[in-house]
Amino acid sequence: MSPARRTTIDDIARAAGVSKATASAALNGRSGVAAATRARVLNAAESAGWQPSSAARALSGTRTDTLGLLLDRPARTLGAEPFYMQLISGIEAALADRGTGLLLQVVEGEDAEQRTLRAWWAARRVDGVFLCDLREDDSRIALVESLDLPAVVVGGPEGTGGVTAAWSDNTAPVRECLDYLYSLGHRRIAYVAGLPELAHTATRVAEFRRRSAELGLDGLEGDAAEGPAVLHADYSGEEGARATRALLIRRAAPTAIVYDNDVMAVAGAAVTQEMRVPVPGRVSLVAWDDSTLCGLVHPPLTALGRDVAAYGGLAARLLLDRVDGADVGDVEAAPMRLIVRGSTGPAPE
Amino acid sequence: MSPARRTTIDDIARAAGVSKATASAALNGRSGVAAATRARVLNAAESAGWQPSSAARALSGTRTDTLGLLLDRPARTLGAEPFYMQLISGIEAALADRGTGLLLQVVEGEDAEQRTLRAWWAARRVDGVFLCDLREDDSRIALVESLDLPAVVVGGPEGTGGVTAAWSDNTAPVRECLDYLYSLGHRRIAYVAGLPELAHTATRVAEFRRRSAELGLDGLEGDAAEGPAVLHADYSGEEGARATRALLIRRAAPTAIVYDNDVMAVAGAAVTQEMRVPVPGRVSLVAWDDSTLCGLVHPPLTALGRDVAAYGGLAARLLLDRVDGADVGDVEAAPMRLIVRGSTGPAPE
DNA sequence: GTGAATATCCGAACCGGTTCGGACGTCAAG
DNA sequence: CTTGACGTCCGAACCGGTTCGGATATTCAC
Numbered sequence A, B: 001m002s003p004a005r006r007t008t009i010d011d012i013a014r015a016a017g018v019s020k021a022t023a024s025a026a027l028n029g030r031s032g033v034a035a036a037t038r039a040r041v042l043n044a045a046e047s048a049g050w051q052p053s054s055a056a057r058a059l060s061g062t063r064t065d066t067l068g069l070l071l072d073r074p075a076r077t078l079g080a081e082p083f084y085m086q087l088i089s090g091i092e093a094a095l096a097d098r099g100t101g102l103l104l105q106v107v108e109g110e111d112a113e114q115r116t117l118r119a120w121w122a123a124r125r126v127d128g129v130f131l132c133d134l135r136e137d138d139s140r141i142a143l144v145e146s147l148d149l150p151a152v153v154v155g156g157p158e159g160t161g162g163v164t165a166a167w168s169d170n171t172a173p174v175r176e177c178l179d180y181l182y183s184l185g186h187r188r189i190a191y192v193a194g195l196p197e198l199a200h201t202a203t204r205v206a207e208f209r210r211r212s213a214e215l216g217l218d219g220l221e222g223d224a225a226e227g228p229a230v231l232h233a234d235y236s237g238e239e240g241a242r243a244t245r246a247l248l249i250r251r252a253a254p255t256a257i258v259y260d261n262d263v264m265a266v267a268g269a270a271v272t273q274e275m276r277v278p279v280p281g282r283v284s285l286v287a288w289d290d291s292t293l294c295g296l297v298h299p300p301l302t303a304l305g306r307d308v309a310a311y312g313g314l315a316a317r318l319l320l321d322r323v324d325g326a327d328v329g330d331v332e333a334a335p336m337r338l339i340v341r342g343s344t345g346p347a348p349e
Numbered sequence C: 001g002t003g004a005a006t007a008t009c010c011g012a013a014c015c016g017g018t019t020c021g022g023a024c025g026t027c028a029a030g
Numbered sequence D: 001c002t003t004g005a006c007g008t009c010c011g012a013a014c015c016g017g018t019t020c021g022g023a024t025a026t027t028c029a030c
Helices: A009-016 A020-027 A035-048 A054-059 A075-080 A082-096 A110-122 A139-147 A171-183 A199-215 A237-248 A262-274 A292-296 A308-323 B009-016 B020-027 B035-048 B054-059 B075-080 B082-096 B110-122 B139-147 B171-183 B199-215 B237-248 B262-274 B292-296 B308-323
Strands: A066-072 A101-107 A128-132 A151-154 A164-167 A189-193 A229-232 A256-259 A284-288 A302-305 A337-339 B066-072 B101-107 B128-132 B151-154 B164-167 B189-193 B229-232 B256-259 B284-288 B302-305 B337-339
Touching: A009 A020, A009 A035, A020 A035, A054 B054, A066 A082, A066 A110, A066 A308, A075 B082, A075 B292, A082 A101, A082 A128, A082 A308, A082 B075, A082 B082, A082 B101, A101 A110, A101 B082, A110 A139, A128 A139, A128 A308, A139 A151, A151 A308, A164 A308, A171 A199, A171 A256, A171 A284, A171 A302, A171 A337, A189 A199, A189 A237, A199 A229, A229 A237, A237 A256, A237 A262, A237 B292, A256 A262, A262 A284, A262 A292, A262 B292, A292 B075, A292 B237, A292 B262, B009 B020, B009 B035, B020 B035, B066 B082, B066 B110, B066 B308, B082 B101, B082 B128, B082 B308, B101 B110, B110 B139, B128 B139, B128 B308, B139 B151, B151 B308, B164 B308, B171 B199, B171 B256, B171 B284, B171 B302, B171 B337, B189 B199, B189 B237, B199 B229, B229 B237, B237 B256, B237 B262, B256 B262, B262 B284, B262 B292
Parallel strands: A066 A101, A066 A128, A128 A151, A151 A164, A189 A229, A189 A256, A256 A284, A284 A302, B066 B101, B066 B128, B128 B151, B151 B164, B189 B229, B189 B256, B256 B284, B284 B302
Antiparallel strands: A101 B101, A302 A337, B302 B337
């Protein structure tokens, strides 16, 4: 019951009748230890329930056994989006076996990002970091490179410099989505995109424009009467709803709307009900990033889905390899798939 | 550009022309250092951008400057529920000023909980831990007490033993909710509760039964023809939908349903649409735990809301005090408020 | 039987902080 | 002038691991 002094490597060395050095070698599976000795040490450690002090281990120059996850989104949108928690779950699953911990930091603003990364580096708190929501010309890239801090970008792979990326293609899903809607007869398609400063938004929007032109889709009034309608929003439900309203009151309203995340899509769906616009009778809706949310509303939303947890696991394994000094290249995650549900249908005549 | 050797306290001691001991005392604001000397040291540290090594500091027996958050929910429901991310944001906001980090661990199952806590303790990875989703007779309580590991329970305050709790009352909101529905004329009210093994579920259900009897509410058929209908679900949308369907097809269906979280409520709302049951015309819906989600669907859901981030901040401050050795008692968070939106209305005649 | 190669183990230094006891100088009280 | 109380600063030990060079024992070739 007593808190008890925690057992140290000295204790188990003494118990096994060897020196600290030998005990350390045995416990870390290094060669140069007789099999019998190793067994004695391992045995002693086991029965004493010994665990190495992470601090002592970190201090002696090797490893912290901690990775950092830096999230830069307002708390409001962070909570609403299932993406991050799923990503975290996936990362953790990959880390659990190795006894590596995950240090989480939620910040707001580029300055805070830089401060956090510098502080982590200076205090040697983490062996490496995950970088999410990359912006164009992101200052974090240069920073981790100059600090020589191992990092993996979740997203990309454009603009990641020398930093390895766990990426998933953003162009193919755009095409798949547009082609699918095109085949249903839709010619006026709008896109409620995310924050324009984010790199993946730019990629998606560019591909959306390119493919729209290729398919010869109609422009939407108000968009300089040409080209497809792309509105930017901040991933919150409020802005998703606002954008939807703005689109649906147009004279030549779109017959299909693609949203850059599930929250905005759900909010958009609520707007259609409120405005009594039949879905998918008058307008079809597609959400980018599937989550349980999409299947729960009525009608259930057609979505571009992927296994976010697996994505996180991939990023975690990449970062662990990078920390181990391996020279890993970018790796592509499983592509997103279009999951057709009730919110999409043939375009109105 | 070079990674550069990180500056140590020795460097800044030399730069200031003092010993390591004096430098340490100066940097930690301890007394017994002349003002002029202290200024020199601080100055040197500042201009060198020095930060103490967390490992070294932790090793010398004092502080890890890390708190642990242990989450035991399947990844699926974790992602869907905004509660945790908001809680995390709140905790982090309170921790940020102090330079304390948050170590996150997502596990599944009681064994994994125990293993994680023991590992954290043995490796001295954290100064203290947050415990969420307390069960009745929760084994974590005894563990952290026997290990003398500072802890704060998020929830409670029943069954927390000697562990301090950041709690919010679960009985008053039940009453407020029932009384509100009663005043609207509702007499058949059902409750889609959470997992029965969780302590707060038990509290809520007991109060729901007590107050229902007090108000003389009708029992629901199938419930042994007596007492209010309480169904248990696992917080997932699927089970929330299933429970809703089961309730609405009863001969004497409830005129109001209260859900234990927002996800199930949203799913329930979708079921009403699918079954063409008008809300709030035929049935009123209330969600426990408000989130942006509730305001986004149509009709927007009446909900029991609270400032989850502030709740997390409270828990964080409590735990920091406990780590500092203060003997803090349980503290109650701001009470939940009923936020009336469009999903509740007068009971059908 | 001898020398060298090899396997095994140990002592001691080191990582970068904190902390404690003591040395030194100054100043006021006796 | 002596003594003692402070204020200031330093040396050295310590936290609990890892690592490296070297000591000792064992084995092998010749």
